[in-house]
Every structure is written in structure tokens, then in C-alpha cells.
Amino acid sequence: MSSQTSRSEPVHVESTEQFEELTSEGIVLVDYHADWCGPCQMLAPTVEELAAEVDDLTVLKVDVDEHQALAQEAGVRGIPALQFYADGEEAERLVGVQEKEDLLDVVESLR
Template sequence: MESVTEETFETRVLARDKPVLVEFWATWCGPCRMVAPVLEQIAGERTDIEIVKINYDEEPGIGQRYGVMGLPTMLLFRDGEPVRSFVGARPKARMTKDLDDALQA
């Protein structure tokens, strides 16, 4: 999964023609370490979405702009707009179902 910064956020997330799931994480966040391998697996299995990550400690402005209050938070963007948020670690089956539901909405 690619890391996104303030400089690359526009092109890597907002300007994409397919949905992008953005994970906001931090090195000190235990649940973030739990969800990271789940998102890596999903990223490797799916071609209908892209998954990127943002280190909240290094890029707080993006998280603040979109109301990120806790970590990990995953925001699903479609056509440059956030359409769904997921907060907290979750097992792969639930994350996959949540993504499928959000993409079909």
C-alpha cells in the first residue's frame, strides 16, 4: 500500500476514477497494526478499489479536514468525495463486507 502525503493526496485520492480507501494510522496505534495486514491482503486481492495510507502524525491536516477523530479510521472516497468511514480495527471478512456494501450504495 502506498503512503499518501499532502502533496500527493489530490492526485492519488481525489482525482482517481476508481474508489480509494484511505487508512489514517500512526506508529503508536495498536489497532492500526492489527488492521494493516488485513488492508494489505484486501489491496492485493481487489482491483475495483485502491487502498492507500496516511500517517496521521506526519499529515494531520488531511485527517483534520475530513473529521478524523480516532485511529485507525478508513475513509472511502468516490469521485473525490468521502462516501463512507470505518473506525477501528475489524477482521477481514467484516472489512470486505463493509467495503462491498459501501461500493454498492
């Protein structure tokens, strides 16, 4: 079974190696967040809905407090930050709370 198999919930990234493997193919949404971040908490249900509803989308969650190096390497300066990857390349970046429809539009543009 491929690591890009449809998921029903976001994958919480535990290592740089896991991050690199999971962003290497397909369409991937990376949600950079922190537990103390109010806007991150507002966005979380939307991200979880996308993970459950969009079959060809892998959703990763990166806690910036636990994985500062990943966030820094990605150039994250504010959270919540959303990065979209298409076949291993960053394709789009959004900062702040986003509407579900806008996120779906990005996914559609990457197909």
C-alpha cells in the same frame, strides 16, 4: 497509465496534492494510522491484504503524525480510521479494527 491502476500494496501519502489526486476517481480506501497505535498495527495486515487482492481498489495510508492537516481536514478523531471514497466523494467511514469481510462488503457496495 492511470493513477487508478491496480496496486499490489498500499500507497503511503506524502502530500495533500497526492491525496486529492488519488481519491478523485475509482474506489479508494484511506487508512489513517500511526506507528505507536496498537489497533492500527492489528489492522495493517488486513489493509495490505485488501490492497493485494482487490483489483479495482486503491489503498492509501496516511500517518496522522506526519500529516496532521490531512487527518484534521478529514475529521479524523480516533485511529485507526478508514475512509472509503467512490469517484472523489466520501462514501463510508469506519473507526477501529475491522474484519476483512466487512471491508470487502463496503467495497462491493461501492461498485
